[in-house]
Each structure stands twice: as C-alpha cells, then as structure tokens.
Amino acid sequence: MNWVSVCKVGQVSEDSPFSVKVEDKELGVFKVEENFFAIEDICPHAYALLTQGFVEGRTVECPLHEAIFDIPTGKLESGPGCRNLNTYAVRVDGDDIQLQLA
Numbered sequence: 751m752n753w754v755s756v757c758k759v760g761q762v763s764e765d766s767p768f769s770v771k772v773e774d775k776e777l778g779v780f781k782v783e784e785n786f787f788a789i790e791d792i793c794p795h796a797y798a799l800l801t802q803g804f805v806e807g808r809t810v811e812c813p814l815h816e817a818i819f820d821i822p823t824g825k826l827e828s829g830p831g832c833r834n835l836n837t838y839a840v841r842v843d844g845d846d847i848q849l850q851l852a
C-alpha cells in the first residue's frame with residue numbers, strides 16, 4: 751500500500767485542520783495533542799466539510815447540524831451524523847504528512 755504526501759506538518763494545527771482531496775476522496779487532516787489523524791472531510795449527514803467545523807479537544811463538531819465526531823476513531827458521538835467516519839492511517843515523514851488510503 752502506498753503512502754501519499756498530502757501536506758506539511760506546519761500546515762496543520764489543533765485549531766486549523768487541513769482539507770485535501772486525494773484520489774477523489776475529500777479528507778481532513780487533524781492534529782490532536784501532538785498526533786495527526788485523517789478522517790473523511792464530508793459529513794455523512796449532508797454536505798458540510800468537517801475541517802470547517804469546530805474542534806474541541808479530540809472532537810470535531812459539524813458546522814451544519816452539529817453532529818460531533820471523535821477525531822482519532824471517527825466515532826459519531828452525538829447528533830445526526832448517521833454513521834462513524836472512515837479513518838485513514840497517517841505517518842510523518844520528515845516534514846511531510848502522509849496518508850495511506852487503502
């Protein structure tokens with residue numbers, strides 16, 4: 751399985767996740783404490799980008815109808831999010847953040 755570089759470490763902060771499109775998937779790269787995580791960026795409930803939502807600790811709140819997801823696991827915590835989010839493996843290679851899609 752291939753690792754794909756999607757952004758630089760400095761482009762992601764706890765307050766400011768990074769939105770990226772890779773192989774037709776819209777993904778969000780989030781930083782929680784000192785770790786990076788990648789989840790689907792599009793809320794499963796309707797079309798809203800979770801990278802434009804509200805990050806609090808290890809959760810993100812959808813900006814449209816306020817579903818709350820756990821970032822590291824993708825688990826739907828509350829609200830009308832419909833299902834858990836897909837998560838993707840992340841690694842840091844030098845200054846690059848890389849994702850594994852398969």
Ligand code: FES
Pocket residue numbers: 793794795796797798812813814815816817829830831
């Ligand atoms: S679009 Fe995210 S909760 Fe409705």
